[in-house]
Amino acid sequence: xxxxxxxxxxxxxxxxxxxELTAKHSREALALLANFRRxxxxxxxxxxxxxxxxxxxxxxxxxxxxARLPRSFRVAHGTIVGPPAPLAVPxxxxxxxxxxxxxxRPLGLGREFPRVVAHEIERFRKMRKRWPWHPPTRKRPIxxxxxxxxxxxxxxxxxxxxxxxxRNNCYxxxxxxxxxxxxxxxxxxxxxxxAGAMYTSLTGPSVRTAAIADGLxxxxxxxxxxxAEGHLVALVIAPNIDFHxxxxxxxxxxxxxxxxxxxxxxxxSNAVIADPRTADxxxxxxxxxxxxxxxxxxxxx
Amino acid sequence: MADKCVGTALIYSGRPDPEWRISGRQVAAxxxxxxxxxxxxxxxxxxxxxxxxGCSARCASGDEWFAYGGVVTxxxxxxxxxxxxxxxxxxxxxxxGTAPKGVLPARLRARGRIIRVFRNNPG
Numbered sequence: 001x002x003x004x005x006x007x008x009x010x011x012x013x014x015x016x017x018x019x020e021l022t023a024k025h026s027r028e029a030l031a032l033l034a035n036f037r038r039x040x041x042x043x044x045x046x047x048x049x050x051x052x053x054x055x056x057x058x059x060x061x062x063x064x065x066x067a068r069l070p071r072s073f074r075v076a077h078g079t080i081v082g083p084p085a086p087l088a089v090p091x092x093x094x095x096x097x098x099x100x101x102x103x104x105r106p107l108g109l110g111r112e113f114p115r116v117v118a119h120e121i122e123r124f125r126k127m128r129k130r131w132p133w134h135p136p137t138r139k140r141p142i143x144x145x146x147x148x149x150x151x152x153x154x155x156x157x158x159x160x161x162x163x164x165x166x167r168n169n170c171y172x173x174x175x176x177x178x179x180x181x182x183x184x185x186x187x188x189x190x191x192x193x194x195a196g197a198m199y200t201s202l203t204g205p206s207v208r209t210a211a212i213a214d215g216l217x218x219x220x221x222x223x224x225x226x227x228a229e230g231h232l233v234a235l236v237i238a239p240n241i242d243f244h245x246x247x248x249x250x251x252x253x254x255x256x257x258x259x260x261x262x263x264x265x266x267x268x269s270n271a272v273i274a275d276p277r278t279a280d281x282x283x284x285x286x287x288x289x290x291x292x293x294x295x296x297x298x299x300x301x
Numbered sequence: 302m303a304d305k306c307v308g309t310a311l312i313y314s315g316r317p318d319p320e321w322r323i324s325g326r327q328v329a330a331x332x333x334x335x336x337x338x339x340x341x342x343x344x345x346x347x348x349x350x351x352x353x354x355g356c357s358a359r360c361a362s363g364d365e366w367f368a369y370g371g372v373v374t375x376x377x378x379x380x381x382x383x384x385x386x387x388x389x390x391x392x393x394x395x396x397x398g399t400a401p402k403g404v405l406p407a408r409l410r411a412r413g414r415i416i417r418v419f420r421n422n423p424g
Contacts (some may be wrong), residue, residue, distance in 0.1 A: 256314075
């Protein structure tokens with residue numbers, strides 16, 4: 001018989017409270033889920049994306065699991081959601097059992113917490129009615145925007161003539177990561193500096209390695225195509241002089257920020273940049289690679 | 302204008318632009334070149350997106366020279382702007398020439414050669 005670990009999925013900033021049931025209590029709790037049936041079409045389902053506030057109880061079976069239930073599943077208002085298909089039990093006794101004061105009080109979340117949870121359960125019940133469950137059907141694939149994850153081209157935001165423009169360089173702009181450290185601190189806005197692995201020479205391999213240390217993903221075969229997630233940047237080198245970055249925007253056009261100067265979307269010949277490999281890049285004669293920036297995954301000093 | 306200044310060559314994108322101290326004596330020499338230039342009604346030309354985009358001298362007094370493309374602009378501490386013609390690039394070369402060895406890209410640091418090379422071949 002498994003032991004259950006139950007997470008009250010309710011918080012956003014704080015860690016969710018976790019209740020670890022004893023073997024005896026796990027057995028009692030699972031008995032409340034024994035008499036299940038398949039969820040019928042049209043019964044309340046779950047919102048397509050997680051919402052703020054109570055989102056149900058996440059149950060994990062530790063040890064030998066009850067074969068008829070998934071290893072991990074979500075329970076909300078008597079609905080059991082987990083692979084392969086959602087189930088329903090006749091009542092909400094499982095939630096009442098787990099959220100009883102004997103398990104919640106030791107969590108030390110304050111006297112108000114049970115009342116808040118009760119209120120949230122009712123709020124979530126109303127919300128679920130807006131998302132009736134339907135069996136999955138084969139749908140035609142949705143045609144996505146070519147660079148749907150790429151940042152917008154917002155030159156006015158960067159080109160303030162002050163701090164944002166002057167203290168951020170091509171690497172900040174390319175990665176869409178404002179630090180306000182360019183020219184301000186040693187290693188400011190430099191690839192690899194945040195990871196303690198700044199480039200050691202102004203060559204493609206050295207700067208690329210430094211950028212990888214910051215969390216960028218090398219994509220030499222991207223061939224100017226946007227990634228499914230994150231956005232595409234391009235690294236070019238003025239050998240032994242400098243490096244430069246371009247970024248591909250949501251419309252599929254490239255833009256860049258030369259040093260402390262304004263953000264622009266044209267090359268040295270004032271032409272729109274369809275592909276940085278063929279743009280007029282002045283002294284940045286070596287195209288090194290395409291890379292992918294996964295939003296939130298990188299760090300720049 | 303004989304105070305100490307900081308010279309900057311606007312050239313890089315990823316790295317910080319090179320900066321260097323300009324001594325009072327060098328500033329005096331620059332002032333002499335400036336005094337020999339004739340007034341200009343031209344707008345200050347802008348450089349290309351990437352590569353050399355001009356050079357400047359920011360002085361402790363608040364005055365600042367900016368030289369590029371045959372025009373030198375002096376902005377004084379009160380914001381007053383004066384432009385002079387530098388069609389031969391004398392002031393620009395003199396200003397870049399105050400950079401110590403090793404501050405500017407090696408192949409471009411030679412005084413006089415800088416202007417010619419950057420203008421003719423930004424790459």
